[in-house]
Amino acid sequence: QKDGFRFFMEKEIYEQSDVVSDCMLERVKDETTSFDEINDSILDGINEIKICACGTSYHAGITSSYLFERLSKIKCNVEIASEFRYKQPLLTKDTLFIVISQSGETADTLEVLKMAKKAGLKTLVICNVDNSSMTRLAHYSILTRAGIEKGVASTKAFSTQTVTLWMLALYFANVKKSISNEVMQKELTALREVPNALKIEDKIHEKTRRLSKRYLHGHGFFFIGRDVFYPLALEGALKLKEISYLHAEGYPAGEMKHGPIALADPELFTIALMPQNLLYDKVKSNVEELSARDSTICSISSLDFELSDDFVKIQETNHYMLEFFEMLVVVQLLSMEISIRLGNDVDMPRNLAKSVTVE
Numbered sequence: 001q002k003d004g005f006r007f008f009m010e011k012e013i014y015e016q017s018d019v020v021s022d023c024m025l026e027r028v029k030d031e032t033t034s035f036d037e038i039n040d041s042i043l044d045g046i047n048e049i050k051i052c053a054c055g056t057s058y059h060a061g062i063t064s065s066y067l068f069e070r071l072s073k074i075k076c077n078v079e080i081a082s083e084f085r086y087k088q089p090l091l092t093k094d095t096l097f098i099v100i101s102q103s104g105e106t107a108d109t110l111e112v113l114k115m116a117k118k119a120g121l122k123t124l125v126i127c128n129v130d131n132s133s134m135t136r137l138a139h140y141s142i143l144t145r146a147g148i149e150k151g152v153a154s155t156k157a158f159s160t161q162t163v164t165l166w167m168l169a170l171y172f173a174n175v176k177k178s179i180s181n182e183v184m185q186k187e188l189t190a191l192r193e194v195p196n197a198l199k200i201e202d203k204i205h206e207k208t209r210r211l212s213k214r215y216l217h218g219h220g221f222f223f224i225g226r227d228v229f230y231p232l233a234l235e236g237a238l239k240l241k242e243i244s245y246l247h248a249e250g251y252p253a254g255e256m257k258h259g260p261i262a263l264a265d266p267e268l269f270t271i272a273l274m275p276q277n278l279l280y281d282k283v284k285s286n287v288e289e290l291s292a293r294d295s296t297i298c299s300i301s302s303l304d305f306e307l308s309d310d311f312v313k314i315q316e317t318n319h320y321m322l323e324f325f326e327m328l329v330v331v332q333l334l335s336m337e338i339s340i341r342l343g344n345d346v347d348m349p350r351n352l353a354k355s356v357t358v359e
């Protein structure tokens with residue numbers, strides 16, 4: 001049931017605060033994070049992490065690669081499952097092979113999991129569906145506890161995947177003693193605040209509704225960000241594409257000057273993810289370059305930015321991951337409001353299926 005919401009997607013965006021609390025239940029402890037599903041021996045003989053996934057799950061994977069390297073100090077790279085499958089990849093046994101999937105049934109992700117298992121690697125799936133093909137196959141499974149997701153556009157699956165992977169990065173950091181107690185405490189404090197960061201203020205939703213009036217006329221959209229805000233930019237662009245059918249690209253902010261900035265004009269809308277706690281000045285200078293070339297700028301930030309044409313102000317926090325989740329809600333709502341205004345079927349966008357079980 002939609003419980004008074006217009007679409008399942010809207011209901012699922014609003015559910016994120018609660019499902020993320022469920023996801024963290026019994027997993028965030030005083031000194032570290034822990035999971036019933038795994039133990040410290042999972043890292044025995046492991047020097048590297050390889051992540052494979054598709055779509056939104058792939059974006060959660062890229063986000064986590066920054067956290068695995070920064071916090072767990074384990075080399076980590078991420079690949080799209082359909083690419084990885086046919087590249088004749090080198091699989092070495094010192095690699096922990098992680099797949100991420102909401103459904104646990106995506107054909108390409110399932111195949112790479114089979115490949116890795118056959119090659120003798122330790123495999124772990126981050127999944128929302130218990131007893132799915134992937135949870136049955138992998139050596140270890142961690143469930144994201146998002147509940148059933150009905151909207152084709154993934155929302156709460158992404159936030160729970162990201163939180164699970166952040167908790168996992170901290171769990172590995174504790175096993176490897178790769179961060180100080182002080183840093184661990186700071187991370188845990190931030191983690192506990194995620195459900196708050198995902199609570200939606202009326203004025204934020206209202207702002208996205210107002211922006212959607214003009215933005216539905218956009219000729220093209222760039223979502224830009226750095227570090228973990230780059231995969232968030234990819235996710236924002238994917239949401240807009242899949243339910244609004246408007247052309248959108250996610251880009252690393254620092255890459256714009258290497259080509260895409262040539263597209264800048266007033267009909268090109270740039271959604272700039274400008275976190276106060278991470279590389280703010282670097283993103284700011286990238287946005288200034290776009291503004292100087294007349295792109296229409298919508299900044300999402302806790303700090304006012306004088307060159308913005310539009311501004312969505314998020315709450316000030318002291319951790320970039322909290323800004324990440326606040327901004328996530330904004331980009332999800334913005335895509336949904338544009339899609340609604342265009343008269344599209346938000347929950348069942350054209351040409352798409354919830355679960356892609358063919359390659």
Ligand code: M6R
Pocket residue numbers: 054055056057100101102103104105106109152153154155238242354355356
């Ligand atoms: O079930 P999975 O997480 O494996 O699905 C992967 C993608 O098909 C999925 O995330 C897709 O990109 C969503 N429609 C995005 O909203």
